[in-house]
Amino acid sequence: MKARVKWAEARTFVGEATTGHKIAFGTAHGEGAKPGPSPMELVLIGTGGCSAYDVVSILEKGRQRIEDCVVELDADRAETDPKVFTRIHMHFIVKGRGLEPAKVERAINLSVEKYCSASAIMARSATLTHDFEVIDTTE
Numbered sequence: 643m644k645a646r647v648k649w650a651e652a653r654t655f656v657g658e659a660t661t662g663h664k665i666a667f668g669t670a671h672g673e674g675a676k677p678g679p680s681p682m683e684l685v686l687i688g689t690g691g692c693s694a695y696d697v698v699s700i701l702e703k704g705r706q707r708i709e710d711c712v713v714e715l716d717a718d719r720a721e722t723d724p725k726v727f728t729r730i731h732m733h734f735i736v737k738g739r740g741l742e743p744a745k746v747e748r749a750i751n752l753s754v755e756k757y758c759s760a761s762a763i764m765a766r767s768a769t770l771t772h773d774f775e776v777i778d779t780t781e
Contacts, residue, residue, distance in 0.1 A: 696753035
């Protein structure tokens with residue numbers, strides 16, 4: 643895997659993946675607007691995205707009728723440099739028809755504890771916790 647980051651201006655950077663997808667990120671500088679997420683916000687978003695991807699995949703393979711998966715993340719960072727994440731809580735909201743809560747819980751546990759490489763990296767500096775809720779859309 644490769645990526646490229648280029649300084650655009652002030653405190654704005656553009657990241658580009660080998661797929662060609664680009665994202666502007668950075669921090670506000672002076673009176674300027676914030677150009678997008680900060681690098682650490684992207685790390686947190688990536689952690690949630692990695693795990694959500696796993697959960698959806700595991701539930702689909704288990705023939706669960708999943709319709710939506712949202713991960714709400716709440717995190718704390720150290721007060722001194724390098725200001726790593728010290729706590730990350732992931733709250734999963736999984737919607738679908740007749741979802742089995744035990745299978746949802748298993749999928750989340752497998753992701754956070756085994757498959758999600760972002761979670762594995764974050765667990766080296768942060769305490770990771772998670773919970774979930776299942777919303778049945780069967781009418």
